[in-house]
Amino acid sequence: MTTVLPDSSKTDAANPVAQDEATLRVQLAACYRLVAHFGLDDLIYNHISVRVPGEPGHFLINPYGLLFSEINASCFVKIDHEGNRVDDTTQPVNRAGFVIHSAIHAGRADANCVLHTHSEAATAVSALTEGLLPLSQFAMRFHGHAGFHDYEGVALETGERERLIRDLGEHPVLVLRNHGVLSVGRTVAEAFILAYYFERAARVQLLAQGAASAAGGATLHLPHADISALASRQFNEMAGDILPPGSREWPAFIRLLDKLDPSYRD
Template identity: 50%
Template sequence: MSIAGSSLRDTVSAEEWRIRVDLAAAYRLTALFGWDDLVFTHISARVPGPEHHFLINPYGMMFDEITASSLVKIDGEGNKVSDSPYEINPAGFVIHSAVHAARENAHCVMHTHSVNGVAVSAQQGGLLPISQVSMGVLSSLGYHDYEGIALNPDEKPRLVRDLGKHTYLMLRNHGLLTVGATPADAFVAMYFFESACMIQLRAQAGGGPLVHIPQAVLDGVREQMQVATRGVRPGQLAWPGLLRRLDRANPGYAD
């Protein structure tokens, strides 16, 4: 279910091919980490250039099958702009198109329906400040109330408003969303988001009172993170290792 990588690679810019490879890797890593929902969520990435084109998964292809060549190039309305034997789910691009249009720095938008994420999104208190990993998420987290399956373009302004300048958005009763400058950044942000939700559910399952991190500690987390990562984005730090793991577990994404 893939086009010959060499033929497509010869027809696109080096910048587009690099984004295709990283985005395909992000899809396969999502499957490897168990966050995929069959074929029903999406990760989109902006193609470098003035045309405002995007790459998204071919509808019906499992995340662990996606390759750089099979990703479909579309415009801001979800229409295909290059030859591809694959179709996309236009409705699945409603959320993504809203974010891409409103946030110039949101080159990659990642949305999941993970079990842990949906479970916490259904809790009235949302994500709680009870773990170290939750601190970074809470420092840049918005919430968006559920309005049904994301098919209505009228929902876009409210979604954009609720995301604001945040990196993380919890879609109530629905799932998780992250944005990043690259697929690496969006994926690593989702790793932290998903981990924080998993920790919360396990802590709650223990049945005892939970210890909340004081607000004064939360207020200093951004500065602490800069020190801990030496000013380098977490996605940049972790991505090479994640690709090595993927090469061992499920190679072929760069085809």
């Protein structure tokens, strides 16, 4: 089956809640380019997927072998939850990518976009027993809102899918122990900004822990538990003028990419 797409230059990629396939393809490609731009990628590995509107059980994912900086809107492979291609592409798909993403798309109705990276700080924090601590405002969004999944080897077996979705639960982020991090978004913008700020929070934590160690075991200051809980509620319940994650930032990201290299739209 051949997918005929409209001119990508006419899609409203800056609208974070757009839901037609052509626009989602451009936004998904933009997300790959942003992950590469901010140094969160891992060569040709890792994967970001988006649910195809109007096609239950189908999602778009990257072909195996392209750098994130090479991804564009027309390159994606459309597959179903069993890994079958549902378009005419012959490009391969990363097996672990299929296992992880099919689990989340099938198990979470709000998982329109699923993003998995091996970003360095997040992976380092995934190896700490305590995980991500509420040491910074960056981290407060995730306080009490991150699941943990123990490492089971490379995710090649479909049997792991039920444990992935169990451990994710209703959280927006899943820490993959000794492996990396996964974020879930109602929009591409949301999935990206959650991954971006998890990495920022993890970097701050590692810097603080390193500084404390270098200072001869200086004590890290953690806010009172009630304050951490308050900040978490403010972010997750969108108090005051806080909007859904990524809503404000996404148009600026599109402007950035259009200036740097608009080929992601092709």
